[in-house]
Amino acid sequence: MAHTFTYPRDVKTVYYFGTCLVDMSFPQAGMAGIHLLRRAGVEVVFPQEQSCCGQPAYNSGFLEEAKAVARAQIKAFSRADWPIVVPSGSCAGMMRHHYPEMFANDPEYFDVRKFSERVFELGDFLHNALHVRYEDKGKPVKVTWHSSCHAMREMGATAAAKALIGQLSNVELVEIEREYECCGFGGTFSIKQPEISAAMVADKIEDIRATGASAILSGDCGCLMNIGGAMEHKGVPVAPRHLAEFIWERING
Amino acid sequence: MGSQHLDFTANVTEALADRQLRANFKSALTGLMKKRVAVLPDAAERERMRDDAEAAKRKALAKLPELLERLERKCTENGIIVHWAETTAEANEIILGIMRSHDATKLVKGKSMVSEEMHLNHFLETHGIEALETDLGEFIIQLNHEPPSHIIVPAVHKNRQQVGRIFADNLQGIPYTDVVEELNAIARKTLREKFRTGHVGLSGVNFAVAETGTLVLVENEGNGRMCTTVPPVHVAVMGLEKVVESLSDLPPLLRLLTASATGQLVTTYVNCITSPRKDGERDGPKEIHLVILDNGRSKMLADAQLRRTLQCIRCGTCLNHCPVYIRIGGHAYGSVYPGPIGKILTPQIDGLADKGVLATASSLCNACEEVCPVRIPIPGIIRRMRTEAYDEKGDGVVKGHGAKKNLLETLVWKGWELTYRIPALNRFVVSMLGRFGDKLPNVGPLKAWTSVRTAPRFAPKSLHQLAKEEGIRHE
Numbered sequence: 001m002a003h004t005f006t007y008p009r010d011v012k013t014v015y016y017f018g019t020c021l022v023d024m025s026f027p028q029a030g031m032a033g034i035h036l037l038r039r040a041g042v043e044v045v046f047p048q049e050q051s052c053c054g055q056p057a058y059n060s061g062f063l064e065e066a067k068a069v070a071r072a073q074i075k076a077f078s079r080a081d082w083p084i085v086v087p088s089g090s091c092a093g094m095m096r097h098h099y100p101e102m103f104a105n106d107p108e109y110f111d112v113r114k115f116s117e118r119v120f121e122l123g124d125f126l127h128n129a130l131h132v133r134y135e136d137k138g139k140p141v142k143v144t145w146h147s148s149c150h151a152m153r154e155m156g157a158t159a160a161a162k163a164l165i166g167q168l169s170n171v172e173l174v175e176i177e178r179e180y181e182c183c184g185f186g187g188t189f190s191i192k193q194p195e196i197s198a199a200m201v202a203d204k205i206e207d208i209r210a211t212g213a214s215a216i217l218s219g220d221c222g223c224l225m226n227i228g229g230a231m232e233h234k235g236v237p238v239a240p241r242h243l244a245e246f247i248w249e250r251i252n253g
Numbered sequence: 254m255g256s257q258h259l260d261f262t263a264n265v266t267e268a269l270a271d272r273q274l275r276a277n278f279k280s281a282l283t284g285l286m287k288k289r290v291a292v293l294p295d296a297a298e299r300e301r302m303r304d305d306a307e308a309a310k311r312k313a314l315a316k317l318p319e320l321l322e323r324l325e326r327k328c329t330e331n332g333i334i335v336h337w338a339e340t341t342a343e344a345n346e347i348i349l350g351i352m353r354s355h356d357a358t359k360l361v362k363g364k365s366m367v368s369e370e371m372h373l374n375h376f377l378e379t380h381g382i383e384a385l386e387t388d389l390g391e392f393i394i395q396l397n398h399e400p401p402s403h404i405i406v407p408a409v410h411k412n413r414q415q416v417g418r419i420f421a422d423n424l425q426g427i428p429y430t431d432v433v434e435e436l437n438a439i440a441r442k443t444l445r446e447k448f449r450t451g452h453v454g455l456s457g458v459n460f461a462v463a464e465t466g467t468l469v470l471v472e473n474e475g476n477g478r479m480c481t482t483v484p485p486v487h488v489a490v491m492g493l494e495k496v497v498e499s500l501s502d503l504p505p506l507l508r509l510l511t512a513s514a515t516g517q518l519v520t521t522y523v524n525c526i527t528s529p530r531k532d533g534e535r536d537g538p539k540e541i542h543l544v545i546l547d548n549g550r551s552k553m554l555a556d557a558q559l560r561r562t563l564q565c566i567r568c569g570t571c572l573n574h575c576p577v578y579i580r581i582g583g584h585a586y587g588s589v590y591p592g593p594i595g596k597i598l599t600p601q602i603d604g605l606a607d608k609g610v611l612a613t614a615s616s617l618c619n620a621c622e623e624v625c626p627v628r629i630p631i632p633g634i635i636r637r638m639r640t641e642a643y644d645e646k647g648d649g650v651v652k653g654h655g656a657k658k659n660l661l662e663t664l665v666w667k668g669w670e671l672t673y674r675i676p677a678l679n680r681f682v683v684s685m686l687g688r689f690g691d692k693l694p695n696v697g698p699l700k701a702w703t704s705v706r707t708a709p710r711f712a713p714k715s716l717h718q719l720a721k722e723e724g725i726r727h728e
Contacts, residue, residue: 016720016725018716018717018720020673022716023683023716023717024683024686024687024690024712024715025709025710025711025712026712027712027714027715027716027718027719028712028719030716030720031716031719031720031723034720034723034725043726044725044726045725045726045727045728046716046717046720046725046726047727047728048676048717048720048721048727049676051672051673051674051676051679052673054673056669057666057669057670058636059617059636059639060639060666061638061639061640061641061642061643062640062643062666062669062670063640063644065667065669065670068670068674069669069670069673071674072673072674079728101633149616149617149618150619153618153620153622153623154619180620181576181618182616182618182620184576184616185616186615186616186617186618187616187617189613189615189616190616190701190702191698191702192613193577193613193614194701194704194705195262195266195269196265196269196577196580196581196614197616198704199269199580200577200580200616201705201706202705203580225709226706229702229706229707229708229709230705230706232706232707233703233705233706233707234705
């Protein structure tokens, strides 16, 4: 997978794709992303007709349903050719890499590829396209970081996220053992293979606990819902936080 | 065994409950991952090698029929007898025929996954022929009446204490020991006697070179070489995808095979077999047979996406890096090929009705694709297996196409599509979830989820609503 994207320069306006999970369960994380983009001096446009990238169906074997939903998104973001910023490495990976795969043999392939090339992961975009600088106003805290597999392997967004956290002077970032390993969410994988998924998230929690961090940060709400839900079930006192929400709070004191 | 019913869920439950098994896998595979990185330290060089290795395999697959013909011609010229088998049953009969023509009753075997695919040992046994595994790992698990748990390290799931117990229980006059040197000495002594008395030797083939008719065999222990040189007859078996065009295709493939499999720069032995013993030569078999097996492979070849499955060089590194394989081990897959490669290869060989479930055992984390030396897009082909399992229409080519189609899932995904395609419906569903989502009955998928997690919570106001209220531009 290509990790080196061409970032737009002198960005004035961006589209924001909120993702279905953020929309339903983590809207504050979604708003924090919008606030960070606006703070960086860009106008944010949030098309109300947007919904879901289509990944759940695509990964579950329902290709036609995934394509129908993907077409709806492409249409919702088609009035201008602004960059599309996504507060999720997984959904961004879907739109960037898998849309062209899905439409490889369709007449709209070329348009889909043009769309895909406009898709960026939020943390990556803030760091590599907008070159943001943050001043930390929070108390000293120790955190750890979890990359979603797709943020890491499809969007290459891990370094950018760590660089953003690194700008926060009172935040100590401790790396987690087996950082490269999946947390066991995998969308419908956690439903189709609940036992394997449970074993994976249990190990992930042990590794998180071993860092001694008080919060686990990630750029993906799917992983946070999985890890956070499992930690709460077990009574592990580590807070799951979306990167955007965490940064927004730190810089506002 | 291909038609045997696979109760994957039961296998998974059993494997996850075995703490010793999980500890063995975690420690062994973490070690293999580290060794791989240690011998491929330069990322740019590694990626270039992967490009070359992939190109060599893709080139070979693109002209496979032609290369196979050339291989047959060259091998025949060199004095190797070539046999073609469309099915595993045919391949087994061919080998039985060779054994019978020499009145042979003892087969000594080097490591061969294709022979596992053929269930050759069991077949020969029913015809009164003893098939003895001589690869150390295969030897250990054969003594314990188990199939391999890994493509490269078949006994990876056993620690030395368990191996000591297997030896003591199954070899006559051997006391228990867990000292590695002593275990090695016991195996060596036992196996030497087998090589000395074997009638026919069998091996796999890592690469068959069409240009020269060379069979290339990579190994560390020397047992493969014993099998191919000591008995008077050598039978090599290979899937038809093992052919490469020329000797110059080999360097990146050999380098990446050993680095990916065991984290070695080079293996102890790289055997290049070109002909049987010639007049005046002092060793080597008098007769060499090459059995080339199809078993569904030409069907994969015909499909541009599925064809890439055949790039596999059986290094097993996708197993080593798979978070699912690491936790459940090879036996849980109930199939010859476990792990990520097995999830795409097994349903194509055995059919989606029997083995389609294996494709669900992946979180699509892409770790396998990231390390595959020949860049097989395993997650993409896993998705293809899932799609074919549900799709009754379309141009499905995998056996059992549409086998998992059911009304409930079809309706669920149709409902999902409508919800996310029609904005008004989406607004309605999301607002209903915001209001009543915490009162959902704890059944089905939610029950599976909440067995180890708290239930997902739904926000009273969606991002759509919040963005609107904050006046975020929305056209």
